[in-house]
Amino acid sequence: MTSPADQSAVHGDRPGGGPAESAPETVDAAAAAAEADSAGRSDEHGDPAEETVAEPVEYTVAPDPAREVDLARVLTELRDHVDQVRLVLEVPGVEEARTAQAEIRRQLDDYVLPRIRGKSAPMLVVLGGSTGAGKSTLVNTLVGARVSATGVLRPTTSSPILVCHPDHADWFLKGPLLPDMGRVPGPAPDAIAGDQLVVISSDRLPEGLALLDSPDFDSVFEDHFEFATKLMAASDLWLCVTTAARYADAQVWQMLQRAKEQGATIGVVLSRVPQGAGAEVVDHFAEMLDEHGVGDARRFTIPETRIENSRLPEETVEEIRAWLLELAESPARRTKVIRDTFGGVLDSFRVRVPELAKHVEAQAEVRTVLREEVEAAYAAALAELDEATRNGSLLRGEVLARWQDFAGTGDLLRALRVQRGRSGHRGGRKGRRNPARLRALKAALRSGLESLIMSAAEHAAEDVLNRWRAHPAGGQILAGPADGLSGVSPELPRRVGRAVSSWQDHVLELVRTEGVTKRTVAKLVTFDEEALSIVLMIGLLGYGTADVSVEGGTSAVPQRLLKALFGAESLRGMSAKARADLRSRIGMLFDEEAIRYGQALDAAEIPDETAAVRLYQATHKLEVAR
Numbered sequence: 001m002t003s004p005a006d007q008s009a010v011h012g013d014r015p016g017g018g019p020a021e022s023a024p025e026t027v028d029a030a031a032a033a034a035e036a037d038s039a040g041r042s043d044e045h046g047d048p049a050e051e052t053v054a055e056p057v058e059y060t061v062a063p064d065p066a067r068e069v070d071l072a073r074v075l076t077e078l079r080d081h082v083d084q085v086r087l088v089l090e091v092p093g094v095e096e097a098r099t100a101q102a103e104i105r106r107q108l109d110d111y112v113l114p115r116i117r118g119k120s121a122p123m124l125v126v127l128g129g130s131t132g133a134g135k136s137t138l139v140n141t142l143v144g145a146r147v148s149a150t151g152v153l154r155p156t157t158s159s160p161i162l163v164c165h166p167d168h169a170d171w172f173l174k175g176p177l178l179p180d181m182g183r184v185p186g187p188a189p190d191a192i193a194g195d196q197l198v199v200i201s202s203d204r205l206p207e208g209l210a211l212l213d214s215p216d217f218d219s220v221f222e223d224h225f226e227f228a229t230k231l232m233a234a235s236d237l238w239l240c241v242t243t244a245a246r247y248a249d250a251q252v253w254q255m256l257q258r259a260k261e262q263g264a265t266i267g268v269v270l271s272r273v274p275q276g277a278g279a280e281v282v283d284h285f286a287e288m289l290d291e292h293g294v295g296d297a298r299r300f301t302i303p304e305t306r307i308e309n310s311r312l313p314e315e316t317v318e319e320i321r322a323w324l325l326e327l328a329e330s331p332a333r334r335t336k337v338i339r340d341t342f343g344g345v346l347d348s349f350r351v352r353v354p355e356l357a358k359h360v361e362a363q364a365e366v367r368t369v370l371r372e373e374v375e376a377a378y379a380a381a382l383a384e385l386d387e388a389t390r391n392g393s394l395l396r397g398e399v400l401a402r403w404q405d406f407a408g409t410g411d412l413l414r415a416l417r418v419q420r421g422r423s424g425h426r427g428g429r430k431g432r433r434n435p436a437r438l439r440a441l442k443a444a445l446r447s448g449l450e451s452l453i454m455s456a457a458e459h460a461a462e463d464v465l466n467r468w469r470a471h472p473a474g475g476q477i478l479a480g481p482a483d484g485l486s487g488v489s490p491e492l493p494r495r496v497g498r499a500v501s502s503w504q505d506h507v508l509e510l511v512r513t514e515g516v517t518k519r520t521v522a523k524l525v526t527f528d529e530e531a532l533s534i535v536l537m538i539g540l541l542g543y544g545t546a547d548v549s550v551e552g553g554t555s556a557v558p559q560r561l562l563k564a565l566f567g568a569e570s571l572r573g574m575s576a577k578a579r580a581d582l583r584s585r586i587g588m589l590f591d592e593e594a595i596r597y598g599q600a601l602d603a604a605e606i607p608d609e610t611a612a613v614r615l616y617q618a619t620h621k622l623e624v625a626r
Helices: 023-045 065-084 094-117 135-143 166-174 222-233 250-261 278-291 314-329 331-388 398-408 436-469 472-478 492-514 529-540 557-566 568-603 609-625
Strands: 123-129 161-164 182-185 196-201 209-213 237-243 265-273 298-303 416-418 525-527
Touching: 065 094, 065 331, 065 609, 094 222, 094 331, 123 135, 123 222, 123 314, 123 331, 135 161, 135 209, 135 314, 161 166, 166 182, 166 196, 209 314, 222 250, 237 250, 250 265, 250 331, 265 278, 265 331, 278 298, 298 314, 314 331, 331 436, 331 472, 331 568, 331 609, 398 436, 436 472, 436 492, 436 529, 436 568, 492 529, 492 568, 529 557, 529 568, 557 568
Parallel strands: 123 209, 123 237, 161 196, 182 196, 237 265, 265 298
Antiparallel strands: 161 209, 416 525
């Protein structure tokens, strides 16, 4: 902080740089102009400055109603987007990100939005500090009465105590500041405990000032630390009180750094400074303030002295009292403090919100990785299945036995019939029944293909679980929403059976519509369409390929027969269509299986990329609205 004389100079530039275009700068300019005009008239006529004080200027954060409404809307949207973020995955840095998210949301709720709506509310000075620093004693002394409990027991302040002028008591009791805290009117500081804000009226404070005694930030009670950080973020001015014995504690500097990062206007009080060695302690404290980047904070010292009736001697707090009164009673200076803090908080969002968005992107990236692991597992299974339906591995066991039975007993040859006249072309098909061996072969082929697909799906499901278990975040999902995802889905066997049956019907339809026999063969032979569709399936699934050895000497029968009947070009076309259709049906089955894992990711509420984009957009809108 600068000296009181220097603080009277009000600049139109925005904290952190930039043109004087935001609403707070407009208010400062008006107040500064009023005081400058008053000073000018005093110099001209030689009148004392006291007699030419400018008329008080009503202070506010955004005097332009349209801009104020727009800024409030943008900040409300930002608050909603921050609140909707779900950082569910335990990835590196997530705890810090969750804390940052909560702090941004609380500061918007507790300070930023209430400050826009509370145009005429006084400047709120929050006294925070370490245990036994004398915050309550300082508040009592500044108020001139015992309003906050003091004593040797630590911590003494269990509930925050707010003291304000009677005209503003209703606003603090019923207004939007700190909306999730309960309010009770004083005076009863010793009887209140918990998350209650005790509001005490005192006409000894000016209308433009309110003091809040917050719990210790290094208390053994965790909720006291939460209160201290919450109240610090809701202050227009944070007055950090520490002692000559404890000013070097890490907690003190962590809180000062937090206050700086969150845009607070800061003052510091070094209390209980011993006689004799005081100068050395004060100098070292000043050096540490400079080293930690808060050297511009206004500094005060209180010597080691007696305490009577929970109050310090008046002369020890004269400088602090004069500074606070100077700020509170000068509209321009009070506005500047509010403007600096409000603008500092908004400036901090330029960094804090994008940093939160980066953590959201990290979560979304993990979601993408887990989804890609699912896709990779099922893609690998589909590739293995493609190979299995080409290399003849399906045509063993029951399928091989049924094929040899069908081909070796003459049923295959009987499926071809020599024509006995032109009128007999395809006429012999009607009324014939498929032999039992053909039906058995078709059923065995269907059963074998179903088993192959089910085996591939089970392998893919196991592969997904193994991939997810190998990823820290995947293990977390498997222990939560994906707990019941072991194996394939219960309805998969039914879907597989339907898909294979539909594929067999599709191959039969291909034979009927596209399997036009070579013209020379068609003059001599008619054929059974279903039997040939089964032969085509056998050929597609690898029977008779060069790298497959089949007993019985009939390995080349399917390909030779099909080529003889349809010709090589027609056979290639039908085979390509039949194979593509089979792959498409299996791919859809696997896609349906993979949906379960996507649903588990959705149930875990892992954010996607759009959540980060909304945060970036909200930050940009805030800059435009300012």
